[in-house]
Amino acid sequence: MPQDEAMPPDRIDMNRLELISHSPEQTQRLGIRIGELALAGDIFLLVGSLGAGKTCLTQGIAWGLGINEYTLSPSFVIVRELHGRLPLYHIDLYRLDHIEEVEELGLDNYLYGKGVCVIEWAEKGLSVLPAEHLIIQIDYLSDSERSFQLKPSGKRYLEVLGQLKHLTLN
Ligand SMILES: Nc1ncnc2c1ncn2[C@@H]1O[C@H](COP(=O)(O)OP(=O)(O)OP(=O)(O)O)[C@@H](O)[C@H]1O
Numbered sequence: 001m002p003q004d005e006a007m008p009p010d011r012i013d014m015n016r017l018e019l020i021s022h023s024p025e026q027t028q029r030l031g032i033r034i035g036e037l038a039l040a041g042d043i044f045l046l047v048g049s050l051g052a053g054k055t056c057l058t059q060g061i062a063w064g065l066g067i068n069e070y071t072l073s074p075s076f077v078i079v080r081e082l083h084g085r086l087p088l089y090h091i092d093l094y095r096l097d098h099i100e101e102v103e104e105l106g107l108d109n110y111l112y113g114k115g116v117c118v119i120e121w122a123e124k125g126l127s128v129l130p131a132e133h134l135i136i137q138i139d140y141l142s143d144s145e146r147s148f149q150l151k152p153s154g155k156r157y158l159e160v161l162g163q164l165k166h167l168t169l170n
């Protein structure tokens with residue numbers, strides 16, 4: 001029997017949180033809460049297909065950090081630095097195809113800096129990104145609904161999960 005099947009379901013779900021968003025506004029609300037509780041050095045890894053809502057969530061995180069200049073206009077910039085209560089480093093790995101390209105970006109100043117890192121298409125760089133992080137996996141449920149699964153690695157992100165577990169989006 002495969003290992004997962006032998007494990008009781010509550011063990012598999014332990015330390016994970018799923019939130020359902022019914023609109024872009026609800027996704028932004030989740031982002032705002034994350035932005036409000038973020039600390040310097042936090043790493044949020046966004047995983048989800050095209051149009052899942054990664055940028056929408058990031059916009060909320062920016063607002064939660066007190067950044068008002070955030071725009072949704074498409075940009076070919078891989079790293080955007082914005083300043084609020086803390087710096088926000090918004091990194092988008094979409095255009096990168098090889099892990100070497102991620103390494104060559106020299107992201108360490110951002111990843112181990114004094115700001116908050118939000119990384120879209122983080123799955124493209126997982127092996128070279130910090131081991132402690134919060135994965136936010138976004139799945140498409142319908143035109144207006146998305147599932148957000150929060151998967152923490154490390155003590156800091158378990159704490160973040162605890163701060164989000166009573167959040168209601170509607
Ligand atoms: N509940 C929802 N949460 C977030 N976005 C939603 C939701 N329902 C519908 N949408 C729509 O889905 C789209 C999400 O776009 P967004 O740019 O945030 O996706 P993305 O994951 O960043 O895509 P990309 O991979 O192209 O960067 C927007 O057009 C938004 O209006």
Ligand SMILES: [Mg+2]
Binds near residue numbers: 055120
């Ligand atoms: Mg995006």
